[in-house]
């Protein structure tokens with residue numbers, strides 16, 4: 090079946106969209122993107138886009154920082170996404186990928202260029218993590234810092250840093266990497282934020298520690314505070330705190346909420362998924378299809 094995409098203000102068949110091999114987006118990574126999920130509810134026969142507006146607000150913030158001018162508001166991009174999902178007639182959980190980029194094929198890698206483009210494509214996505222729990226290792230690659238290639242802009246070029254860390258972790262037999270900042274503090278995974286549970290507190294690196302401020306991260310913090318009454322602490326985290334934490338887990342749109350049961354060949358807690366992670370996961374999956382009325386505003390019905 091033909092896949093439809095949004096490109097430059099139109100819904101088109103994917104096969105009709107061509108981007109030059111000389112494009113700055115391809116040659117220099119001059120672009121930024123988002124990753125959004127829409128959850129399928131089989132019983133209600135309904136698809137719910139998760140925190141759609143927040144994702145497009147973040148995309149527009151990224152575009153602003155990178156000088157990519159996109160002529161749409163967050164509300165308009167939400168509307169186009171709903172039209173696109175309907176056009177593809179998805180009846181399964183999907184991943185939505187908007188990409189804003191510099192399309193021109195001039196050789197010079199400058200953002201001072203008015204060929205701004207945006208596209209959105211979607212694809213079915215189930216359990217991306219592929220595992221119930223992760224064994225992770227601290228990477229020898231450091232996370233890029235805000236003064237080099239700002240991770241908060243979700244720039245396409247930044248994912249080479251993520252990919253190098255993932256490669257190293259996988260080649261060394263681990264499931265995932267944990268990147269430290271240039272200063273040596275815990276930052277995040279290649280595509281997900283990180284949380285620690287210590288003495289009843291939920292601890293996570295602060296935005297000043299070069300993280301992408303994840304929308305799932307925010308959802309986890311809301312649930313932990315509102316539903317579990319946990320104190321949330323955003324602060325710099327030292328590497329060896331990962332070893333002494335009672336729990337460690339990742340959060341992200343693709344990764345959802347996934348426990349880390351081992352870091353650098355040391356068991357986290359007793360080496361099994363912890364209670365806080367279990368509760369957060371239950372609460373998280375209880376709200377992605379709009380069934381928890383308190384959080385129904387996070388979910389936009391597609392059909």
Ligand SMILES: Cc1ncc(COP(=O)(O)O)c(C=O)c1O
Pocket residue numbers: 124240251277278279280281282300301302303304305306340341342343
């Ligand atoms: C580097 C990085 N950190 C964290 C996240 C998690 O962010 P979110 O929960 O908004 O998907 C992502 C995924 O987008 C990411 O790529």
